[in-house]
Amino acid sequence: MSTPAPRPGILDIDPYVAGDSDTPGAARIIKLSSNECALGPSPKAITAFREAGNHLYRYPDSAATELRAAIAGEYGLDAVKIVCGNGSDELLTLLAQAYAGPGDEVLFSEHGFLVYPIIARFAGGAPVVAPECGLTVDVDALLDKVTTKTRIVFVANPGNPTGSYLPVTEIVRLHEGLPGHVLLVLDGAYAEYVTADDYSPGGDLVNANENVVMTRTFSKIYGLSGLRLGWCYAPSAAVDVLNRVRGPFNVSGPAQAAAVAAIADTAHTEKVRAENETWRAWTSRQLSALGLDVAPSVTNFVTVRFPGDPAHNAEAANAFLVAEGILPRRIANYGLPDSLRITIGTEAEMRELAATLSRFMEKP
Numbered sequence: 001m002s003t004p005a006p007r008p009g010i011l012d013i014d015p016y017v018a019g020d021s022d023t024p025g026a027a028r029i030i031k032l033s034s035n036e037c038a039l040g041p042s043p044k045a046i047t048a049f050r051e052a053g054n055h056l057y058r059y060p061d062s063a064a065t066e067l068r069a070a071i072a073g074e075y076g077l078d079a080v081k082i083v084c085g086n087g088s089d090e091l092l093t094l095l096a097q098a099y100a101g102p103g104d105e106v107l108f109s110e111h112g113f114l115v116y117p118i119i120a121r122f123a124g125g126a127p128v129v130a131p132e133c134g135l136t137v138d139v140d141a142l143l144d145k146v147t148t149k150t151r152i153v154f155v156a157n158p159g160n161p162t163g164s165y166l167p168v169t170e171i172v173r174l175h176e177g178l179p180g181h182v183l184l185v186l187d188g189a190y191a192e193y194v195t196a197d198d199y200s201p202g203g204d205l206v207n208a209n210e211n212v213v214m215t216r217t218f219s220k221i222y223g224l225s226g227l228r229l230g231w232c233y234a235p236s237a238a239v240d241v242l243n244r245v246r247g248p249f250n251v252s253g254p255a256q257a258a259a260v261a262a263i264a265d266t267a268h269t270e271k272v273r274a275e276n277e278t279w280r281a282w283t284s285r286q287l288s289a290l291g292l293d294v295a296p297s298v299t300n301f302v303t304v305r306f307p308g309d310p311a312h313n314a315e316a317a318n319a320f321l322v323a324e325g326i327l328p329r330r331i332a333n334y335g336l337p338d339s340l341r342i343t344i345g346t347e348a349e350m351r352e353l354a355a356t357l358s359r360f361m362e363k364p
């Protein structure tokens with residue numbers, strides 16, 4: 001008897017494993033596994049979300065007009081070049097589906113976001129990986145891997161799980177080295193956390209070129225992961241493509257309403273950014289003082305390398321933290337088996353984390 005079978009390659013996809021959110025028996029959970037926003041969304045976004053509950057019988061605005069205008073106003077962009085999605089994951093997936101297919105190559109770097117190989121394979125393309133240098137994207141290594149089959153290059157800037165970033169000059173150099181038919185996708189999920197002068201998430205590059213797309217999200221600094229809302233800034237031709245293939249109502253009404261309110265509450269966003277910076281610096285100092293190797297980060301997480309001895313390695317640290325109800329992210333599947341990725345939480349959460357890791361490092 002025959003049974004339905006997915007297209008060749010689909011069963012080669014390793015499912016994405018989300019960060020832990022619970023552990024049995026813990027009195028309280030400190031979830032530091034998914035780079036969510038420590039302070040949560042703006043209270044005004046929650047009010048707008050609740051109000052949107054009165055209109056659930058209506059389809060949302062298919063064009064997300066108000067939201068795109070709000071994004072354009074906040075970031076100085078052109079609203080007609082913005083497309084919203086059900087999380088930036090949706091937009092990344094649609095871009096892969098639309099621009100890559102069987103026989104094509106989709107390029108990204110060694111410690112790149114794990115969604116990239118999934119969506120490359122889903123599109124029928126072949127994922128190609130370029131090495132990184134010191135936990136940072138290496139532009140020359142990426143350019144070395146470009147072939148006539150390359151269709152898309154995904155670069156998370158800043159990177160997840162590395163927390164590092166490339167200055168705009170390096171992104172421009174990467175773009176200049178790519179043939180015109182290759183789409184450069186700059187994934188700026190953590191862009192709002194970066195305060196470095198030499199950083200740009202890529203809006204100018206999109207405006208000046210036909211082959212650059214920038215993706216962004218409301219899941220991180222805006223604290224709206226649960227609503228699933230992302231957006232991209234793209235050349236008109238790519239906007240046209242995305243509007244042909246996306247679901248007509250891919251962003252819910254409550255998500256649109258909450259996001260408009262979240263953008264308007266710039267004081268909340270500023271507070272989130274400042275608190276994150278304070279507690280990222282504090283956490284990095286505390287963990288470094290314990291002898292741990294904390295990679296410099298411009299994001300709302302740090303990647304921490306543990307010693308090699310079995311009593312104090314990343315696996316043991318993870319088990320110790322989880323037993324205490326503190327949930328970091330193991331990143332062996334990102335090629336970093338000796339490290340844990342730890343989201344920057346609230347002051348109280350970071351103090352608990354540091355105290356717990358101090359006990360862990362002191363144990364024989």
Ligand SMILES: Cc1ncc(COP(=O)(O)O)c(C=O)c1O
Nearest residue numbers: 087088089156160189217219230
């Ligand atoms: C680098 C990177 N890109 C994209 C995403 C997806 O974000 P969204 O929640 O908008 O789908 C994440 C989420 O963790 C991420 O780390």
